[in-house]
Amino acid sequence: MTPLLEVEDLVVEMRRHRAAFHAVDGVSFALERGGALAIVGESGCGKSITLRAIMGLLPNRGRLSSGRVVVDGVTLPAEARGRGRGHRQHRRMSIVFQDALSALNPVATVGNQIAEAPRYVLGFGRSAARARAIELLRLVGIPDPERRYHAYPHELSGGTRQRVMIAIALSSEPAILLCDEPTTALDVTIQTQILALLAELRSERGLSLVFVTHDLGVVSQVAERVAVMYTGRFVETGPTAEVLAAPRHPYTSGLLAAALDVDSPEHEPVVIPGSLPDPLQLTGGCSFHPRCGFATAECLTTDVRLQLVGPNHAAACLHSDVLAALQAAGHHG
Amino acid sequence: MSRATAPALGLKEAEHEVTRRPSVRSRALHSPTFMAGATLTTTIVALVLLAPLIGRYSPVSQDLLHTLAGPSAAHWLGTDELGRDIWSRLLYAGRTDLQVGVLAVLFPFCFGVFIGTVCGYFGGGIDTVVMRIVDIVLAFPFYVLIIALVFVVGVGTHGIYIAFGLTDWVIYARTTRSATLVARSLDWVAAAEGGGLSRKRVLWRHILPNTITQAIVYAMSDIVLVILAVVTLGYLGLGIQPPAPDWGSMISDGQNFIQTNQWLAAIPGMAVVLTGIGLSLLGDGLADILRPE
Numbered sequence: 001m002t003p004l005l006e007v008e009d010l011v012v013e014m015r016r017h018r019a020a021f022h023a024v025d026g027v028s029f030a031l032e033r034g035g036a037l038a039i040v041g042e043s044g045c046g047k048s049i050t051l052r053a054i055m056g057l058l059p060n061r062g063r064l065s066s067g068r069v070v071v072d073g074v075t076l077p078a079e080a081r082g083r084g085r086g087h088r089q090h091r092r093m094s095i096v097f098q099d100a101l102s103a104l105n106p107v108a109t110v111g112n113q114i115a116e117a118p119r120y121v122l123g124f125g126r127s128a129a130r131a132r133a134i135e136l137l138r139l140v141g142i143p144d145p146e147r148r149y150h151a152y153p154h155e156l157s158g159g160t161r162q163r164v165m166i167a168i169a170l171s172s173e174p175a176i177l178l179c180d181e182p183t184t185a186l187d188v189t190i191q192t193q194i195l196a197l198l199a200e201l202r203s204e205r206g207l208s209l210v211f212v213t214h215d216l217g218v219v220s221q222v223a224e225r226v227a228v229m230y231t232g233r234f235v236e237t238g239p240t241a242e243v244l245a246a247p248r249h250p251y252t253s254g255l256l257a258a259a260l261d262v263d264s265p266e267h268e269p270v271v272i273p274g275s276l277p278d279p280l281q282l283t284g285g286c287s288f289h290p291r292c293g294f295a296t297a298e299c300l301t302t303d304v305r306l307q308l309v310g311p312n313h314a315a316a317c318l319h320s321d322v323l324a325a326l327q328a329a330g331h332h333g
Numbered sequence: 334m335s336r337a338t339a340p341a342l343g344l345k346e347a348e349h350e351v352t353r354r355p356s357v358r359s360r361a362l363h364s365p366t367f368m369a370g371a372t373l374t375t376t377i378v379a380l381v382l383l384a385p386l387i388g389r390y391s392p393v394s395q396d397l398l399h400t401l402a403g404p405s406a407a408h409w410l411g412t413d414e415l416g417r418d419i420w421s422r423l424l425y426a427g428r429t430d431l432q433v434g435v436l437a438v439l440f441p442f443c444f445g446v447f448i449g450t451v452c453g454y455f456g457g458g459i460d461t462v463v464m465r466i467v468d469i470v471l472a473f474p475f476y477v478l479i480i481a482l483v484f485v486v487g488v489g490t491h492g493i494y495i496a497f498g499l500t501d502w503v504i505y506a507r508t509t510r511s512a513t514l515v516a517r518s519l520d521w522v523a524a525a526e527g528g529g530l531s532r533k534r535v536l537w538r539h540i541l542p543n544t545i546t547q548a549i550v551y552a553m554s555d556i557v558l559v560i561l562a563v564v565t566l567g568y569l570g571l572g573i574q575p576p577a578p579d580w581g582s583m584i585s586d587g588q589n590f591i592q593t594n595q596w597l598a599a600i601p602g603m604a605v606v607l608t609g610i611g612l613s614l615l616g617d618g619l620a621d622i623l624r625p626e
Contacts, residue, residue, distance in 0.1 A: 057523045060456065091529045103520035107542045113521075116538070121529040165524075172528045 002073055003030035004208050005054075005093075005176055010067035012046070012053045012232075014279075021279040023049045023062065025232035031176070034202060036209040038219040038240065040255070041229035044276055047212045050229075051178045054210070055095050071176070091121065094169035098181040100161035104153035110164045111137070111149030117172040136167040141197060159190035166197065176208045177201070183218065195221050216259050220244060225312075228252045231279060231287040234306060238313030246327055248315035250292045253323060286317070294319040360622050367618020373611030377604075381431055384424035392417065392425035393576045401594050413583075413597055414590065423604055426578035431608070433490055433573070434560040437497040438552055444498075445505025446541075446548050452506065453513025453544075454536055464510070467503040475500070479562055483571050490573060493563060501555065505548050512544035546623045553616030557609045564605055580605050 012024035024046045031037055039047045052058050054069050056079050064078040071092050097103035105113055111133050119129035130149075137145035140163040153161055162182060169177055179198070183191040195218065201207045211222045219226050219240055226243050228236040228251060236249040247253040254272040274291035286304045289295040298318055306314040309324070317323070361367050380387070390408075396416030403411045410419040452460040470478070482496035516522060517540065525539045526532075560580075566572035567581020575582060580601040587597030 052523070055527050057527050059518065093527075095524060095527050097520040097524065099520065103524055105521045105525075105539050105543070108538070116525070116530065116534075117528045120531070120534055168524060168528065 004033045004035075004072060005031040005210075006070040007050075007054060008068050008070070010050065010053055010069070011065045012049055012058065013063050013065040014049070015061045015063075016280065019280050021282070022065075022232050023279065024053060026067075027229075027232075027234055028067075029227060029234070029237070031208050031210065033175070034206045034208055036202060036211060036223035036225070038211045038213060038223035038226045039229055040213060040216060040219055040226060042214060042276055045229045046232040047214075047229050048180050051095060051180050051210065051212055055093060055178060057095070091172050092174055093176040093178055094172055094174040095178045095180060096162075096165050096169045096182045098184050100158065100165040100185070101153060103165055104161060104168075106153055109150050109152055110156070110167075111151075114164070114167050114171050117168070121172055133167075133171070136170055137164070139170070140164070140167045141193075142167075158186055159193065162186060162190075162194055163197070166194075166201075170201070174207070176210065179209060179211045181213050182211075184213070184215070191218070198222060216244070216255060228255070231277060231282065233287070233316065235288065235317070236313075236315040237306065238310070238315075242310070242313055246324070248309045248313065248320040248323055249288075249317045250294050250319070250323060251288050252315075254291075294322055357622060361618070364618050364621055366614050367622055370611055370614025370616070370618050373607065374615050377427065377608055377611055378431065381424055381427040384421070384428055388418075388421035388424050390418035390421040392422045392578045394418075401590065401597075410600055411594075411596060413586065419583075419597070419600060422578040422583060423580075423601060426580045426583055426601065427604060427608070429490075429573055429577060430560050430563055430580050431556075433493055433563050434556040437494055437559045437563075438501070438555050440494070440498045441501035442505055442548060442552050442555075445502035446509045446545060448502065449506040449509025449548075450513050450536060450541060450544065453510040454517055454532075454540065460510075463506065467507055470500055470503045471507075473500075476562070476565070480566070480569070480571065483566060488571050488574065493559075493566065493572065497559060497562075501559075504551065504555070508547050508551060509544055512547055513540055516540045516543050546620070549623065550616050550620040553612050553619060557612045560605065560608060 007030070008028050010024050010027040011022055013020050014023040027046075027050055029037060039050065041047050049058070049062065053062070053064055056069075056076060058064065058079075069076045104110065111130070114133035114136055115124075115129040118124040118132045119126065124132060134145045134149055137148055142148050142160060142163055148156075148160075153164070156164065162185075165182070166177075177198070182198075183194050186194065198209060198211075199222065202209060209222065211218075213219065213222075224240055226238065226240045227234045228243070228247075228249065230251050236243060236247065236252045238248075243252060244256065247256060251272075254270075257270040258272055259269060272291055277287060277290065283300075285300040285302060286292070286295070289299040292299070294317075296319070302318060304316045304318055306316045307320075309315050309320050361371075394417065396412065398416065399408070399412055400414050400416045401412065402408055402416075405411070408418050408420065410423065413419055413422070448463060452463050478500055479496045482499060483492040486492045486495045522535060522539055525535050530538075563572050563579070564581035564584065567579045568585040570582075570585070572581050573579035583601040584598045584605075587594070587599075587601070590597050
């Protein structure tokens with residue numbers, strides 16, 4: 001069976017002042033119907049741009065310079081804007097943004113915003129679109145939807161806004177939901193509820209998810225597969241449990257070591273030395289080498305690509321076997 | 334199917350508490366600025382509209398036996414040098430000036446907002462060209478440009494409309510463009526576009542309602558500016574032509590008697606000031622009330 005979503009060698013070029021750099025540099029992945037992929041990385045690594053590129057909503061200073069996005073066997077045009085009813089395949093996907101307050105129109109009621117796609121894209125009648133919006137509000141777990149229909153975004157709490165955002169995303173009846181850090185702005189209890197809602201949408205409606213986050217703790221709750229991103233590239237991909245338990249890229253193990261562990265408070269988080277490099281200053285070789293404890297002379301010159309290190313598990317590191325040996329010897333990280 | 338899912342999520346009711354912001358109407362009623370502006374403006378508009386009923390005299394009928402008379406029961410605000418009733422002239426002049434002010438702002442407002450929205454949203458070549466035209470128009474001193482244009486297209490109301498139509502839209506275009514630029518990069522616009530809505534719909538329903546507030550607020554003070562410009566042109570003899578009354582020409586005529594009959598110039602001057610204050614307060618109040626959360 002062909003995958004529902006295939007992303008092949010996506011390269012996004014961003015302009016900054018006069019210079020240009022690759023914000024996304026050769027990202028590929030495939031997503032099965034009902035599957036979920038989490039993309040993890042630091043701020044600025046290109047994960048949100050990847051989602052926007054897939055969606056065809058790159059900002060003006062960004063350009064898809066190569067690669068393609070295939071949904072259900074159909075290659076999408078690079079730009080989704082302004083197509084109106086015209087483009088069916090883009091509508092197979094919807095996006096949920098991080099900050100639901102800025103992602104909702106402040107001067108329209110939430111009901112009207114949810115009813116808009118059914119009414120003007122799917123061609124529902126006025127009352128059918130309204131009924132659909134109320135049904136969606138109920139589906140995302142908002143009590144008393146008939147009354148909430150007439151609320152403005154600023155009248156709602158953060159969690160409810162995020163639910164409304166998800167309802168809007170679902171209103172065009174997508175098969176794939178692209179989530180751009182949908183829980184980052186929420187407190188932990190609300191975050192758990194939203195993650196539960198997404199899991200439920202997956203199991204009950206067969207929705208596929210691409211979930212972008214910087215929070216490793218969230219990853220295992222939402223996706224079986226994870227891709228770790230650094231300076232526009234996937235540096236490690238694999239089954240979530242395996243990657244989190246036995247990372248094969250020093251960056252992944254660095255991220256894990258830097259995370260706070262509530263269960264073992266005596267474990268001090270270890271900070272990854274250095275900071276994310278300026279994408280304009282990238283030289284050849286592995287972009288992580290300046291911050292990496294395993295770096296050798298070879299790392300400065302070799303353009304490392306993802307290589308299989310196990311079934312379904314790939315890492316872009318020349319020394320992934322050293323890391324594996326260390327883990328086997330019990331020196332985790 | 335959808336009904337069954339909601340309880341399973343174990344929601345807390347508290348999360349959905351709604352804090353309702355006061356409605357536009359109650360915010361309006363609680364804004365002293367808006368209420369003062371609205372009251373003053375409504376009073377002036379009402380007086381001016383009722384001119385034929387409360388004016389008592391024709392604004393152009395002369396009574397050469399009673400020239401330059403002071404206030405009396407027959408002539409509440411006295412008469413001018415041709416014996417015309419100043420109260421009546423004031424009202425009829427206000428009719429003309431307000432009408433010209435509103436109409437002269439209407440076209441620049443619509444056109445400027447439209448152009449600004451299109452430029453801000455689509456950008457590219459049109460944007461560059463239009464914004465350079467805006468720069469050129471703005472580079473000229475406003476009054477010099479208006480006076481020159483009125484000279485070219487002809488004195489009188491139609492000259493004023495054309496002059497303002499050609500120049501005044503640039504302010505609306507520029508403010509709307511910058512507001513649109515900001516709105517365009519916001520997530521809800523991306524979400525609407527990603528949801529498959531047409532460009533037209535995104536522009537009309539998602540961007541314009543959020544950007545037009547600034548333009549509406551500016552339009553209020555712009556009406557004041559236009560009335561002042563009309564008054565100035567009237568004073569220079571380029572505005573509304575006699576014998577039709579106009580505050581500007583009333584001030585200019587009254588100036589000849591400034592030492593003996595001050596009220597001839599002072600009364601229409603006061604009318605201009607009060608109208609200006611009323612509209613400015615209205616604009617400020619609207620800015621508070623319409624500002625999105």
